[in-house]
Amino acid sequence: MNQKKTISTLIVLGSGKYDHFSTSSSCQSGHLGGHTTEMFRLLSGTDPNVYKPRHYMIASTDKMSAKKMNEFERNTLEDMDVTFINRSRHVGQSYISSVFTTLWAFFTVIPFVYRIRPKLILINGPGTCIPIVIASLLLSILFLIRRPKIVFVESICRVQSLSLTGKILQYLPVNILVQWPQLTERYPKTQYIGRLV
Amino acid sequence: TTKFDLLIETIVKDANVLHTLVDDLHIEKLILQIGSSPMPSHETTPIPIQFYQYKDSIENDIQQADLVISHAGAGTILQTLEANKPLLVVINEQLMNNHQLEIAHVMEKQGYLYFCTCATLAETLKKFVNHRFEQYEKGNPLLFGRYLNEIMTE
Numbered sequence: 001m002n003q004k005k006t007i008s009t010l011i012v013l014g015s016g017k018y019d020h021f022s023t024s025s026s027c028q029s030g031h032l033g034g035h036t037t038e039m040f041r042l043l044s045g046t047d048p049n050v051y052k053p054r055h056y057m058i059a060s061t062d063k064m065s066a067k068k069m070n071e072f073e074r075n076t077l078e079d080m081d082v083t084f085i086n087r088s089r090h091v092g093q094s095y096i097s098s099v100f101t102t103l104w105a106f107f108t109v110i111p112f113v114y115r116i117r118p119k120l121i122l123i124n125g126p127g128t129c130i131p132i133v134i135a136s137l138l139l140s141i142l143f144l145i146r147r148p149k150i151v152f153v154e155s156i157c158r159v160q161s162l163s164l165t166g167k168i169l170q171y172l173p174v175n176i177l178v179q180w181p182q183l184t185e186r187y188p189k190t191q192y193i194g195r196l197v
Numbered sequence: 198t199t200k201f202d203l204l205i206e207t208i209v210k211d212a213n214v215l216h217t218l219v220d221d222l223h224i225e226k227l228i229l230q231i232g233s234s235p236m237p238s239h240e241t242t243p244i245p246i247q248f249y250q251y252k253d254s255i256e257n258d259i260q261q262a263d264l265v266i267s268h269a270g271a272g273t274i275l276q277t278l279e280a281n282k283p284l285l286v287v288i289n290e291q292l293m294n295n296h297q298l299e300i301a302h303v304m305e306k307q308g309y310l311y312f313c314t315c316a317t318l319a320e321t322l323k324k325f326v327n328h329r330f331e332q333y334e335k336g337n338p339l340l341f342g343r344y345l346n347e348i349m350t351e
Contacts, residue, residue, distance in 0.1 A: 045338025159299035
C-alpha cells in the first residue's frame with residue numbers, strides 16, 4: 001500500500017479578543033471564537049491523514065477554542081497535540097506595553113516552533129500568529145529548521161480591507177488567502193480561491 | 198452595565214416594530230437572547246416572550262425561527278444564512294467600526310439579508326413582507342484542502 005507522506009502542521013487558534021494587534025474590535029469579537037470556528041471549517045476540508053500530526057497552539061485562557069478543538073479531534077487524538085501559552089496581555093492594554101508582551105510572546109514561541117518543526121503553519125487572525133511566523137522564519141534563516149509553508153486565511157468578515165495582521169503578513173513570505181474577490185484588487189499579494197467557510 | 202440593550206428595548210417596546218412583526222409578518226412569539234443586559238419590562242408586548250442571557254448554541258432557536266433579528270456578529274449571520282432563515286441585521290452605529298459593517302453590507306448587496314439601525318428597524322421590517330431572499334451558498338472548505346495539497350507539492 002502506498003503510504004501517503006504526512007505533513008506536520010502547526011495550527012494557531014485564538015479569538016480576536018486576545019489579539020495583540022487589535023486596536024479596534026473585530027467583527028468576530030462579539031462572537032468569541034469566531035476565528036476558531038472558521039479555522040475548523042477550513043480544516044474540515046483537508047485530509048486528516050495527510051496533515052498530521054496537528055500541533056495546536058491555544059491561549060491558556062481560551063476555553064472556547066480548546067472546546068472546539070476537542071470536538072473536532074474527538075476521534076483522532078493520536079494525531080494531534082496541544083500547547084497552551086500564557087497570555088500576559090490584558091484586553092485594553094496600551095499599545096506600548098503590547099509591544100513588550102509581543103516580544104515576550106516571540107521569545108517563548110521560539111523553542112516551541114523549534115521543537116515541533118512544522119512543515120506547514122496555518123493561521124487565520126489572532127495576533128499570536130505574528131510571533132509564530134517571525135520565530136519560524138528566524139529559525140529557518142539560522143538553518144535550525146526547514147522553512148515551513150505559512151498560510152494565512154483572512155476572515156470572511158474582511159470584505160473591503162485586510163486585518164492588521166493580514167496587512168503585516170503581506171511583507172513576509174506568507175500565502176494570504178482572502179474570501180472576497182475584491183480584496184485581491186486592493187491587495188495584490190493576496191489570493192482568492194473562493195469562499196471557504 | 199445596567200443599560201438596556203437598545204435592540205431588545207426596541208423590539209419589546211416600539212409600537213411600530215411590534216405592529217409590523219405581529220400584524221404584517223404574523224410573528225406569534227419572541228425568543229430573545231439578551232446577553233448581559235437586563236430584560237426591560239414587557240407587560241405591554243402583545244405576544245409571548247421567552248428570554249435568556251446566553252446559550253451554548255442558538256442553533257435550535259435559529260432552526261425554529263421564522264425570522265431572525267441580530268447584531269452583526271459574523272458567526273450569527275453565517276449560521277442564520279446557512280439555515281436559510283430571513284435575517285435582519287441591526288447595526289449599532291456607536292460601537293462598530295467601518296469594517297464591521299462590511300459583512301452586513303456585502304450580504305445585503307447579494308440579496309441574502311437586510312440590515313438597518315434601531316432607528317430604522319420598523320421601516321426595514323416592512324420589506325420582509327412577501328420578500329424572497331437569495332439562497333445563501335455555504336463556503337467550500339474542500340477548495341482550501343485542494344489549495345493546501347497544491348502548495349505542499351510545489
